[in-house]
Amino acid sequence: MIALKEEKEMAMIEFKNVEKYYDKFHALKNINLKVDKGEVVVVIGPSGSGKSTLIRTINGLEDFTEGQLIVNGYDLADSKTDLNQIRKDVGMVFQHFNLYDNKTVLENIMLAPKLVLKRDPKENKEHAMRLLKSVGVADKAESYPRQLSGGQKQRVAIARSLAMKPKALLFDEPTSALDPEMIDDVLNVMKKIATEGMTMVVVTHEMGFAREVADRVIFIDDGEILEDERADVFFKAPKEKRAQQFLSKIIKH
């Protein structure tokens, strides 16, 4: 019993009745969502449904209006919570990469560990190079972001968030800005990270990835979570009509 209870308390991310307004606009409606350690959760939904808003509240890039959100043991509703503490442990990968344009690839990866974690320079560099190798862009270590292809940029961005040794990673449409032939390189890196046990919340339209990697699928529309289902169950037969329509639209036959 006690073990079970502990297990329960160990959720990495937990939304309880979260409401979010942009002025009058109700962007998130009564969100209840739990992501356990090691879980991979894929968030899908139409454009403008609130996917980015949802994922960005997790690391405090967006605040919320009501409810409770606990991330890695920190209470985001508490104004005393230091968001940097959360961001140290919860990395984020963006649609448009957001690499530091004034830094080389290697510097991009080493900067936050150096400034935030005060990692020893030698160890920092070795770790960064290992990460670059593992995402397949070690040969670009001295290049600037503008010299990379989109796929390379995104793999560097993933390496950058891994450099903090995070406990969870958030992905907001990581392949939506990529040319089709580069998408698989990025998805493969993400699959590898998932197999290594990372807790992941992934907003994506890549249903192949979702089927293969996700433990759970969240379908969100109009700021509301309409389905929260095991991935295999969801893809066999989504319960919600809007989810069915959405799926039939994005899965190409």
Add this chain to the structure above:
Amino acid sequence: MINVFTQHWQELLLGFGNTLLCSVIALFFSLIIGSTFAIFEVLPYKILHIVGRVYIEVFRNIPLLVIGMFFYVVVPQFFVTLDGFTAGTIGLTLYTSSFIAETVRAGIQAVDDGQMEGARANGMSFMQAMWHIILPQAFRYVIPPLGNQFINLVKNSSVLAFVAGFDLMYQGDAIASTTFDTFNTYIVVGILYLIITLPLSYYMRYLEKKLA
């Protein structure tokens, strides 16, 4: 022309040195003060916006000479005595910093929002992101207008002449009024200003190319 220089090289060199010193000091501090107020304007605190706004609007909309006179005449009456050089340099710094603040703010706002977002999501504080990511990119954008302001600053340092700051202009005036050789004196003075402003202008252009 040569005569003016050979006969008065000591005063001219002193004036040149003072102009250079005043320019370097004012450039350094106006860059720091200007950047600070620029950051005030992009911080999410309304009160700092207002402080920044007021500072910029006040100092950029009053003639430099008035600000210089204020520190030379008014401040010593009520607070501390300042010599002409100090008063003029302070005035020049405040005046220039308001223009630099406007320029740097525009530069900061020209940097893509994703840069700050990426840095914050990566665990950096606002100031760390500002210092390591945003400001270097902002300065890259604003090197051409900053270059103009640096050159204006050197030229505007001639305000020291009005507050007995013993700068190049002051020495030129003194020489001209004793020798009555105004033509040659002011040409020599002009050349000495060019010796500062031309390399500065070329250096800024070089920086612009190098960082582009």
